[in-house]
Amino acid sequence: MRDVARMAGVSIKTVSRVVNQQGEIAAATRQRVIDAINELGYRPNRLARAMITQRTHTVGLVIPDITNPFFPEVARGVQDVAQEHGYNVFICNTDGGAVATQKALYSLADQSADGVIVFPAALRDETLGEFAAAFRPVVTINHLFEHQNVGCIMVEIRRGAQMAVEYLCQAGHVAIGMITTEHPPKMKTRRVLGYTDILQAHGLPIRDEWIVTGPATLDGGYTLTHKLLDQFPEITAIFTYNDLMAVGAISACKEMARGVPQDCAIVGFDDIQLSTVTTPALTTVRVDKYAVGQQAMHCVLHMLEHPDQQFVPTSIPMQLVVRESA
Amino acid sequence: MRDVARMAGVSIKTVSRVVNQQGEIAAATRQRVIDAINELGYRPNRLARAMITQRTHTVGLVIPDITNPFFPEVARGVQDVAQEHGYNVFICNTDGGAVATQKALYSLADQSADGVIVFPAALRDETLGEFAAAFRPVVTINHLFEHQNVGCIMVEIRRGAQMAVEYLCQAGHVAIGMITTEHPPKMKTRRVLGYTDILQAHGLPIRDEWIVTGPATLDGGYTLTHKLLDQFPEITAIFTYNDLMAVGAISACKEMARGVPQDCAIVGFDDIQLSTVTTPALTTVRVDKYAVGQQAMHCVLHMLEHPDQQFVPTSIPMQLVVRESA
DNA sequence: CTGAAAGCGCTTACAG
């Protein structure tokens, strides 16, 4: 910058002014500066600028695992709107661990990220609150958290689960099992809530033994389906936590010579690409993952512009996608 | 930091020394400083530090599309080793465009990233060279580029293609088609080279009409397979550019009532998760994507530590995974 | 329309 100023025969301040396009500048002066900039290949140092403006044009995205097909799409959503606004985005994987999440959050704050988007997963509310007290904005996805410094993007999970199970009921199923992830004892997740909502609405009994839990993976779905159907062969339909588990369930059914959907209907959750290529193709509840990412980034931007304003939680609607497995 | 110094009754310099664990410090003094740090919740500002040390502990990863199942795994590879070494990583999507790639590169340099990992895709060598002249280190994946400032991680694509086609030949196929992406006329990609290598080795004719090109997607594979088999029904095996295309090819064959693998064998490339859940499951060439990412990040780290050293290209070996489609 | 000075929050020689 000094070199540019010298070459153009002006002060550093003037260079700064043309770079930032602020204030009035004599056309001739500006041209001289621009020429010097081009000749020297000068590019402003964003770090130095950031130190003054307190804006790094950087946001962090904290997710369990980019390798899980759910997350790349939301990542793309945030990246696309970030890029539109001149932001770069850090991505951190936590594998769902509470301490890894916490570390990632503070590491992002140390890097002076302007904002942070996080799937809080196992993170305790207390920890999240501590962080939010020192950092703003943070936006959580799928986790309601009331705080001046946090915005929330909510996927209507309970509604989605209701749609899935309702569809199964409409098709005449009365013995519907559920395969889901482990969760704290006694706590019902939104998916389980949606499931019981509908059973109740139809006057169907809720049998806790029909709800089995394990890792939300292909293998998890496979193993749990075996377990569930071995024990309760009367079950004719299964609603799963996500598509990965649903695809595992399809494999298990094939192996057990249970036709899908005739002998056992299966409905997944998320609508990832995988679900279109299985045989039968998966009936599932679509989450607009890309929109989730976009909204989250918009939320960050909004909170950055309005430091004093409370952000009202945004809801992302769900949609049932009927294919072949149910 | 000033507050910490004041509270501990020492100079700023002393605080800096305990934070960076450098130099000898009286135990009592150190303790006082540490207490002050904890009490105040002081965290060093990495930006300010970066401005001096010229190290942001930040790297950029420039890929076509995080939504393509190939890339999350390599991203995870670089992120994991990055994190181990205290680095955060920016991810930029380019959709394979040359100008988007160039923009991403310079944006990363503007952010003062310490290094950059890039799939150069459509980027012209000249552009890459210009960038590398002003920035170091850059490491390219799958693109050999001789330059003091660039390291290369090479996947043995030609070798992988040879393995795939050799397997098909061994199985007795003599009419083997190929579905691949568009590429500059007259230029043979490494996959096509591997394909022709083996045909030649077996004394089989090379028929350019049997090599069809289009987008490397599910749909692309589907459409091209229709086209290829409609025109040349004598073809009994197809080697595809990637697994996405291979899965599309399977769909097309099903629709055309061609049994896979009996009537038409199919071999893919990459070994993404998708390929395990199709019916039939895909035979493919495995690329260790995670290792690619790890190596790339190691390369960055190495080049950062040895500014004067030329990095020798690293090769990632391939492996044929035989499942059901061939 | 343009310039000189102070300062963002640190680290790096250099003294003592």
Added chain:
DNA sequence: CTGAAAGCGCTTACAG
């Protein structure tokens, strides 16, 4: 073992 000064590359009031 510890301190005072300069400076990383910019921007922000404040003058003129």
